[in-house]
Amino acid sequence: MSDDIIRCPECGRRNRVPAVAAGKPQCGQCHKPLPWIVDATDETFAKTAEGPGVPVLVDFWAPWCGPCRMVSPALAQLAQERPGQIKLVKVNVDESPRLQQ
Numbered sequence: 001m002s003d004d005i006i007r008c009p010e011c012g013r014r015n016r017v018p019a020v021a022a023g024k025p026q027c028g029q030c031h032k033p034l035p036w037i038v039d040a041t042d043e044t045f046a047k048t049a050e051g052p053g054v055p056v057l058v059d060f061w062a063p064w065c066g067p068c069r070m071v072s073p074a075l076a077q078l079a080q081e082r083p084g085q086i087k088l089v090k091v092n093v094d095e096s097p098r099l100q101q
Contacts, residue, residue: 006034009083020047024054024084033084037076040089042096049089059090060100 006017008027017025019038026033040048049056059075061068072090079088093100 004038006037008032008034009080019044022051022053026084035080035083036087037079038087038089040091040096040099042098045089045091045096045099049087054085054087056087056089059088060093061090062093064094 010032011030013029
């Protein structure tokens with residue numbers, strides 16, 4: 001499981017945000033909440049989606065799915081607009097067949 005680099009929407013600083021963490025991610029410079037968007041797989045889903053301290057929105061998507069490609073950007077925008085309020089967990093169902101069942 002890797003960390004993602006997220007640019008703070010307030011001050012622009014780049015922050016390393018882990019996929020699994022206690023609490024809510026915040027900027028190391030201005031301490032404002034950061035958007036929390038992570039990828040998960042069959043193996044990492046439980047750790048990634050459980051216990052973050054904020055509601056979790058799960059986006060099950062596939063690269064070939066037209067409606068998925070239309071909805072995913074809206075969900076990412078929602079997470080960007082509500083930093084510290086939700087965690088968006090994205091699951092590619094082609095790569096994670098157990099979760100889609």
